[in-house]
Amino acid sequence: MRKGWVKKAVPVLLAATMIFALGACSSNNSKENASSGSPSSPAGSEASEQSNSSGEVSKEEVTVTVWPVTFSQNFPSGVQEDPVAIDIFEKTKIKIDVESHPTDEKFQALMASSDLSDVIIPEGTTKYVQQLIEGDNLIDLEPYLEQYAPDILKNAADAIEYAKKYQSNGTGKLYFIPAGVLTQANEKIENSAIIGPFLRWDYYQEIGAPALNTYDDFLNAVAAMLEKHQENEDGQKFYGFSQWFDWDIWGIAMFPAWMEGKDYFASGLYQVDHETLEMESMLTAEKSMMWLGVDFWNKAYKMGLLDPDALTQKYDTAIQKGSSNRVLAAIASWQLSGSNAVLSKAGHADKGYTPVPLPIAGSKNIYSSTSPFGNGRMWAVSKNAKSPERAVELINYFYNIDNAETLYNGIKGVDWNEENGMKVQSQAQIDGLSNDPNYVLTSGAGKYTNIVGLAPGFINPKNGETLLIRNREVTIANQSPLDKAMAAHYNVELPRDIVPPNQPLILNKMGIVTPFMATATDDIKRIDDKILNYVRSALATMILTKDEAKYKAMKEEIIAKVKSMDYETSYNWYAEAFAKAKENAQPFLK
Amino acid sequence: MIRAGVKEHLFQAVNYLIFAIFTFGCIYPFYYILLVSLSDPLEASKGLIVWLPAEFTLNNYIRLLEIDGIWSAFAVSGSRAVAGTLITLFCSSVFAYGLTKTLTFGRKFMYRSVVVSMYLNAGLIPWFITMKTLGMKDNFLLYILPGAIGPFFLILIKTYFEQISASIEESALVDGAGYFTIYRKIILPLSTPILAAVAVFSAVGHWNSWQDNFFLVGRDNLQTIQLVLLNFLRESETIAQQLAQNGQNGLQELANAKRTLTPFTIKTTITMVVSIPIILLYPFMQKYFVKGIMLGAVKG
Numbered sequence: 001m002r003k004g005w006v007k008k009a010v011p012v013l014l015a016a017t018m019i020f021a022l023g024a025c026s027s028n029n030s031k032e033n034a035s036s037g038s039p040s041s042p043a044g045s046e047a048s049e050q051s052n053s054s055g056e057v058s059k060e061e062v063t064v065t066v067w068p069v070t071f072s073q074n075f076p077s078g079v080q081e082d083p084v085a086i087d088i089f090e091k092t093k094i095k096i097d098v099e100s101h102p103t104d105e106k107f108q109a110l111m112a113s114s115d116l117s118d119v120i121i122p123e124g125t126t127k128y129v130q131q132l133i134e135g136d137n138l139i140d141l142e143p144y145l146e147q148y149a150p151d152i153l154k155n156a157a158d159a160i161e162y163a164k165k166y167q168s169n170g171t172g173k174l175y176f177i178p179a180g181v182l183t184q185a186n187e188k189i190e191n192s193a194i195i196g197p198f199l200r201w202d203y204y205q206e207i208g209a210p211a212l213n214t215y216d217d218f219l220n221a222v223a224a225m226l227e228k229h230q231e232n233e234d235g236q237k238f239y240g241f242s243q244w245f246d247w248d249i250w251g252i253a254m255f256p257a258w259m260e261g262k263d264y265f266a267s268g269l270y271q272v273d274h275e276t277l278e279m280e281s282m283l284t285a286e287k288s289m290m291w292l293g294v295d296f297w298n299k300a301y302k303m304g305l306l307d308p309d310a311l312t313q314k315y316d317t318a319i320q321k322g323s324s325n326r327v328l329a330a331i332a333s334w335q336l337s338g339s340n341a342v343l344s345k346a347g348h349a350d351k352g353y354t355p356v357p358l359p360i361a362g363s364k365n366i367y368s369s370t371s372p373f374g375n376g377r378m379w380a381v382s383k384n385a386k387s388p389e390r391a392v393e394l395i396n397y398f399y400n401i402d403n404a405e406t407l408y409n410g411i412k413g414v415d416w417n418e419e420n421g422m423k424v425q426s427q428a429q430i431d432g433l434s435n436d437p438n439y440v441l442t443s444g445a446g447k448y449t450n451i452v453g454l455a456p457g458f459i460n461p462k463n464g465e466t467l468l469i470r471n472r473e474v475t476i477a478n479q480s481p482l483d484k485a486m487a488a489h490y491n492v493e494l495p496r497d498i499v500p501p502n503q504p505l506i507l508n509k510m511g512i513v514t515p516f517m518a519t520a521t522d523d524i525k526r527i528d529d530k531i532l533n534y535v536r537s538a539l540a541t542m543i544l545t546k547d548e549a550k551y552k553a554m555k556e557e558i559i560a561k562v563k564s565m566d567y568e569t570s571y572n573w574y575a576e577a578f579a580k581a582k583e584n585a586q587p588f589l590k
Numbered sequence: 591m592i593r594a595g596v597k598e599h600l601f602q603a604v605n606y607l608i609f610a611i612f613t614f615g616c617i618y619p620f621y622y623i624l625l626v627s628l629s630d631p632l633e634a635s636k637g638l639i640v641w642l643p644a645e646f647t648l649n650n651y652i653r654l655l656e657i658d659g660i661w662s663a664f665a666v667s668g669s670r671a672v673a674g675t676l677i678t679l680f681c682s683s684v685f686a687y688g689l690t691k692t693l694t695f696g697r698k699f700m701y702r703s704v705v706v707s708m709y710l711n712a713g714l715i716p717w718f719i720t721m722k723t724l725g726m727k728d729n730f731l732l733y734i735l736p737g738a739i740g741p742f743f744l745i746l747i748k749t750y751f752e753q754i755s756a757s758i759e760e761s762a763l764v765d766g767a768g769y770f771t772i773y774r775k776i777i778l779p780l781s782t783p784i785l786a787a788v789a790v791f792s793a794v795g796h797w798n799s800w801q802d803n804f805f806l807v808g809r810d811n812l813q814t815i816q817l818v819l820l821n822f823l824r825e826s827e828t829i830a831q832q833l834a835q836n837g838q839n840g841l842q843e844l845a846n847a848k849r850t851l852t853p854f855t856i857k858t859t860i861t862m863v864v865s866i867p868i869i870l871l872y873p874f875m876q877k878y879f880v881k882g883i884m885l886g887a888v889k890g
Contacts, residue, residue, distance in 0.1 A: 077808050113722055
């Protein structure tokens, strides 16, 4: 019967349609992938053919996918179209398709399914070196350097040799190109430190601007300020300090470390002197940066300066308090700087928080460093790249001196100009940087700072200036009233000229040694994590202890407990690794 | 005459009091979030908001709605919720119906394998590879197809169908109705409670999901609302810690970043923006739940 036939046919037809729809969609996708893939490969060969035969470089447009380190701005993924990306396109005919939220989990998922972007710069690159090379995910870049990457060879030659030897998993091939190369140290002593004593300048003037020569001076100054001003302009209670302590022992040890000229590594288990490169234990040495920090915060607590919530609050609460004019002093520059905007909005542009740390006489704050082997981030080209030559050309863009200037400062003629042989920021940039929160994204100036091959302090051989333009005259002309007041107090022109008297230039040599450090094995990491977890809560309790005797007893207790947690094993491993790294770095430590 | 004694009054008063406190405890936090989202950020950070917003302002919502791509994200999440729910309802109910018929070949095996998949999970990487191989990368179908048969929904619907009296079906069969007609004209109308429940679960699940987007979809016009807001929210926090852990370089970048932290008000506004559609949907679906409960309660 016809009706029966129709009834039977309908479900079959439905099922068939669904299957075809699925099939069509997936084949559409694969067709799309194939079609976007195919033009580039003949294009790649076409381009090289054309440039070989006719001598003219009429390149095919290509899109290269980039997996970068985390950016500090939030922008959508995809082909970038800011002025700097357009400049990249004009110089290399390459459109960059950037993944703007590169998280670890995603990266591992992509690695597992061999779906990496064409060009990758993984976060914490060194921990992926072995995995990526053993998984046969990368292309050996050495054969492409001479023809496609002249700037890399010119500006980062040492870094390439280093990468071939130490970042190739023993194969000796060039899989990674280190970024953030800085071959020459800055010889000028300038106060650009971001850790140090920061406080409310106008209140500090009121108490007579006492010189800060010791940690106690700093605490006493803040106590005097707090006594005079217990509430801010809005009637809210002021805190002396409101430090965050949830970044391992960073909050405790960082301030003394910078003041005493020591670096801390392995999440704070060890400290290394910047100049002598001597390694010491943070936890078991009697007088380490960590213990100095504990003393400092304990005193602050006893004097009533420390926010009672400080030991349990999270980083962003601390920053929020600091940015809403509720904290008088801090040890990190970015905690209080937001309050200056609050104060100037309320009409008090001459009041506010110091832009640079106050000079402490005798402090060993570092002023200069080099990183001839890069800053730990490295470029690599994955096997998925349809045209490795174009990928290497793209990477080369980031190592060219003129292009690096564009990447850091924006477009010449728009964001900066060249006047009388000097590079000067334009008014548009100055206004943009101070008033427009989206300036970096709309102008592209500094948007890609994290992945540039040459560090911002790299010296341009043509004019002897750093790549990042910081013209003195322009800065002086655009100072805030607060900056002027602070500079005038110390008889200098700019806050960045404020340095302790007779300060010698201290060079941080860690940048040369750390690239040679081996990565900690899982066993060592486990021991470290256990120790750090214990230490964090133990130190918090210690800071809140008012009784002297108990305080001393706790210190002994913590040292003993840490030693019993297999600390020696970890220490010996790091000491050995560090000694080996120093040995390898020896030829470069001039 | 029935007079409620003093004890009775007291009991009722205490009862009401306890429930009032309980209700207040449930509603107030949400109300607080609403208040903060309608307040000025600086005033809100002072922490003095109790019953009314401090300096009423709609700026937070305006700022949120100005985020790049948020409107298309709304559209994507909305269409995903609608299309995905419809597909889930259709596929799950048809499958469930088929499973209730003893004539279906291999029905025990099919049912059991679907239920087993509820307990066993191969993890992230196999899922990722499977989806990629099926061509679901950067594809809207990723949002709606994989969820077409949910084991939990299947169990719910199948149990409900089995509850429907067999005699109704038999009489329909005798009258000459085919299986599809029975499904369409008898089973579905009788199952509105359970279908409504499944629809709500499914819609809310689609509205809240972001992981598939996170791993597999990069295209601008296919971002879901949750991920767009999550990226906006995470901007300052994760990055700050990551940068600080990168040693000297990271610290310098952090200090130079010159970004203001996402204020508390924005976080609460985000919470409100994603909750409001669900809150609006719920009252309409609630009558079906009630009907369902009633149906089960009165027997005979």
